[in-house]
Amino acid sequence: MIWQIDLIVLALLVPCAMAAIALKDMMSAAITFGAYSFLMCLLWTEMGAVDVAFTEAAVGAGISTVLFIAAVHHSRRRVAKRRVGRIVFKLLGLSAAGAIGIILLWAASDFPEWASPDIPPSRHLSPYYITKTLEDTAVPNIVTSVLADYRGFDTMFETSVIFAAGMAVAMVLRRRRGREERTGRRVENGFARESPIIQTICRLLAPFMQLFALYVVAHGHHSPGGGFQGGVILGASFILLALAYDLDFVLKRLNEKWTLILANVGVLIYASIGALALLLGGNFLDYSVLSRILPATTPVMARSHGMLGVEIGVAITVMAIMVLIYANIASNGKYDKGL
Amino acid sequence: MILDTLTIVLLAAGFFFFFATTIGLLRFPGFYARMHAAGKGDTLSSLLMLAGLIVFNSHHFSVEALLVDLKIAFIMVFILMASPTATHAIIKAGYEAGLVQWQAEEEGKHDLAD
Amino acid sequence: MEDILARYNYWIYVLLMMIGLYAMIAKNNLYKKVIGMSIFQTAIIVFYVSIAAKEGATIPIIQGAHGAGLVPAIDPAVYVNPLPHVLMLTAIVVGVSTLGVALAVILRIYRQYGTVEEDRILEKLR
Numbered sequence: 001m002i003w004q005i006d007l008i009v010l011a012l013l014v015p016c017a018m019a020a021i022a023l024k025d026m027m028s029a030a031i032t033f034g035a036y037s038f039l040m041c042l043l044w045t046e047m048g049a050v051d052v053a054f055t056e057a058a059v060g061a062g063i064s065t066v067l068f069i070a071a072v073h074h075s076r077r078r079v080a081k082r083r084v085g086r087i088v089f090k091l092l093g094l095s096a097a098g099a100i101g102i103i104l105l106w107a108a109s110d111f112p113e114w115a116s117p118d119i120p121p122s123r124h125l126s127p128y129y130i131t132k133t134l135e136d137t138a139v140p141n142i143v144t145s146v147l148a149d150y151r152g153f154d155t156m157f158e159t160s161v162i163f164a165a166g167m168a169v170a171m172v173l174r175r176r177r178g179r180e181e182r183t184g185r186r187v188e189n190g191f192a193r194e195s196p197i198i199q200t201i202c203r204l205l206a207p208f209m210q211l212f213a214l215y216v217v218a219h220g221h222h223s224p225g226g227g228f229q230g231g232v233i234l235g236a237s238f239i240l241l242a243l244a245y246d247l248d249f250v251l252k253r254l255n256e257k258w259t260l261i262l263a264n265v266g267v268l269i270y271a272s273i274g275a276l277a278l279l280l281g282g283n284f285l286d287y288s289v290l291s292r293i294l295p296a297t298t299p300v301m302a303r304s305h306g307m308l309g310v311e312i313g314v315a316i317t318v319m320a321i322m323v324l325i326y327a328n329i330a331s332n333g334k335y336d337k338g339l
Numbered sequence: 340m341i342l343d344t345l346t347i348v349l350l351a352a353g354f355f356f357f358f359a360t361t362i363g364l365l366r367f368p369g370f371y372a373r374m375h376a377a378g379k380g381d382t383l384s385s386l387l388m389l390a391g392l393i394v395f396n397s398h399h400f401s402v403e404a405l406l407v408d409l410k411i412a413f414i415m416v417f418i419l420m421a422s423p424t425a426t427h428a429i430i431k432a433g434y435e436a437g438l439v440q441w442q443a444e445e446e447g448k449h450d451l452a453d
Numbered sequence: 454m455e456d457i458l459a460r461y462n463y464w465i466y467v468l469l470m471m472i473g474l475y476a477m478i479a480k481n482n483l484y485k486k487v488i489g490m491s492i493f494q495t496a497i498i499v500f501y502v503s504i505a506a507k508e509g510a511t512i513p514i515i516q517g518a519h520g521a522g523l524v525p526a527i528d529p530a531v532y533v534n535p536l537p538h539v540l541m542l543t544a545i546v547v548g549v550s551t552l553g554v555a556l557a558v559i560l561r562i563y564r565q566y567g568t569v570e571e572d573r574i575l576e577k578l579r
Contacts, residue, residue: 001506010465017469017492021476021485027466033488040495047506048513048533052498052541059549064491071556072484075563080570086481097471108463110537115508117530126536127529133515134527140515142535143542151539165550169557172456201424205417212538223514226544279477306445318546324552332560 001047001115009043024079026072034065050224051143058232064323066239070330139221139295147226148307152285156270159314164320165265170260173333194245202244209237217315221304227311231318238323247331256327256335259320266317272307342394347390356384369441370433378426382418388416462503483562483569491522494548498541513538515542561579 016036023029037060044053075188112119129146139145147155210233217230272283282289287306288299297305327335360380371439393408473496476489498574513535559569566574 001508001510010462014465014468014472017472020488021472021480022490026482026484029484029488033491037495038494040499041497044502045503048510049502049538049541050512050514052502052538052545055542055545056498059545060491060495064489064549064552067553067556068484071560074560074568079485079498080568080573086479086572089481090479096478097475098472101467101471104467105464108460108467111463112504114460114462114503115506117507117510119504121504121537122529122534126534127517130513130515130529130532131527132564142515143538145543146535146539154543158546161547162550165554168554172554172557172561182528195428198428198431199423201420201488205420207415222510229544257458286501321550325557329553329556329560332564 003114005046006043009039009046013039015041026077026079027069029070030065030068033068034061037061037064039253051141051226051229054224054229055232056235058229060308062236063326064218064233065237066243067326067329070326085140099299121238136300137306138300139307141221141223141226143224144220144307148310149287149303152274152310155310155314156267156274156285158319159267159270160320162163163317164261166324169328171327173328174335175333198244202240206237206241209240210234213315213319215238217311218308220311221307227314228318230311231315234319234324235322235326238319239326242326242330247327247335250323251327251335254323256324259311259324259327263317263324266313266315266320269313269316270310273306273313277306342398346391346395349387350392353384353387353391356380356387360384370438371430371440374426374433378430379422381426382422385418385422386415389418396433463500466496466500466503469493469499472496481571482568483559483571486571487552490555491548491552494544498544501541501544502535505534507533 013036014041016032020029020032020036037056040055041053041061044050044056049303083146112121129142129150133139133142133145137145137149139149151244213230213233215230216225216233217244218225220226220230238254273287273290276293277286277289278284278287280292287303289302290306291297291299294305357380360376363376363380364373367376389411393411396407396411397402398404470493471489473489473493476492479487480489481485507530510533513532513545515532562574563569566577568574568577
């Protein structure tokens with residue numbers, strides 16, 4: 001927590017945000033938004049939030065930028081000239097933002113001081129989590145233990161939210177080939193010739209990326225990581241291959257049917273572990289009763305193993321949904337050719 | 340003591356190359372020269388700074404420090420492979436889009452009395 | 454009033470939030486609205502993460518827990534507050550899901566109307 005670095009990065013964030021919404025070229029706006037996400041990730045690492053920064057680096061700076069560029073590729077690239085009459089909306093926006101900003105700043109006088117150890121959020125529940133997580137669950141990473149064990153319900157429904165988002169994207173965009181589309185001027189479509197350098201390097205890197213993703217999932221108990229980050233890196237390895245080669249290259253290996261099946265399997269694993277705990281006589285998602293069927297584990301270690309099983313389910317779902325969303329957006333629903 | 344000096348030397352060299360990269364990015368004319376500076380300078384300075392971190396971490400020599408050093412070495416190999424490839428991809432995209440190399444103007448164009 | 458001036462970091466968070474809110478209201482292009490929504494989300498996340506920070510504290514992974522046996526008494530002031538981190542992990546992932554759905558809806562609108570500018574879409578709707 002070096003506040004000088006924090007202030008410098010925060011001061012750099014504001015021009016990045018303003019540029020991202022003011023640029024007239026959408027590709028530049030998407031890349032500036034990616035730079036904004038990277039600066040945020042740096043800021044959170046410096047404030048001690050390593051899990052959050054890991055997720056933002058994988059999801060926000062990686063996947064978000066790729067999705068933006070893929071979406072802009074299929075529609076217009078330049079922001080059109082504004083017609084007269086937008087001044088009302090600008091004034092409305094400025095006055096609304098200004099009024100809410102003033103109210104929030106007035107409320108900021110009640111907020112705690114930055115980085116002092118005895119503010120109300122750090123005094124009531126989190127000391128229990130910090131002191132008791134090692135003897136309750138034998139997992140040193142407090143964020144993972146709270147996410148997958150103490151607050152396991154939230155994570156289960158978060159996984160189902162990711163699943164629902166993937167289904168929504170598929171339902172909105174998916175269509176058969178051959179239908180005519182009513183569009184205006186399309187963006188220039190000069191598909192670059194294939195480059196053997198990029199293809200070779202990406203083909204060499206992809207298995208190591210997947211191995212690293214599995215390491216992140218499995219080692220999430222002892223280091224920053226966990227199900228989400230590992231799943232996003234797994235999905236990103238497929239997206240990298242789709243960018244280097246063609247979308248067909250990935251769809252031959254992980255076709256649409258398997259992404260849908262894997263997305264279902266992940267949420268099913270999570271809910272099944274909870275139901276298994278229910279069948280064994282405990283509460284829903286109470287992993288300590290799993291020690292009755294796992295050989296030679298104490299209830300404390302059974303909680304650690306239950307968390308690993310749950311994280312594996314989350315990783316499978318997140319990987320499948322990332323590939324599904326990318327395939328739909330990059331091919332505009334037709335699944336024939338990508339970016 | 341030697342490790343300290345080595346760390347400072349490596350980090351300072353990395354910082355110097357980063358600085359040179361930024362100046363090159365701002366001052367070079369044209370797309371290709373700028374990407375040339377950015378691609379090579381970025382890779383080299385990242386590798387130097389990571390090497391400095393490896394030396395810094397080896398102060399208290401133990402198995403955990405060795406494991407962390409190994410992981411930083413893996414990151415260095417990854418950056419060595421991926422960053423020049425990314426630079427190649429950007430420059431190739433610019434070439435296929437038709438950007439031309441910057442040419443210096445003729446000497447006589449700037450005279451007022453012509 | 455002095456309190457407000459002393460908490461200078463909240464100024465920047467509020468400024469980022471209001472940039473995002475302004476973009477969502479006043480911008481014409483649908484993509485710009487979606488970028489504004491994302492900026493708003495990340496500004497709220499940085500607000501929560503800054504509440505969790507503690508002076509001189511380390512990351513919320515218990516040190517020395519790799520070997521066998523329990524560590525001695527753990528002092529909560531040594532570790533950063535992990536609870537807002539957990540909430541923000543969920544927030545980031547839900548945010549990217551929302552971004553994916555928003556981009557899919559924009560592509561569908563473009564397929565249907567041929568434009569992503571709000572005023573031209575409203576003209577075509579009338």
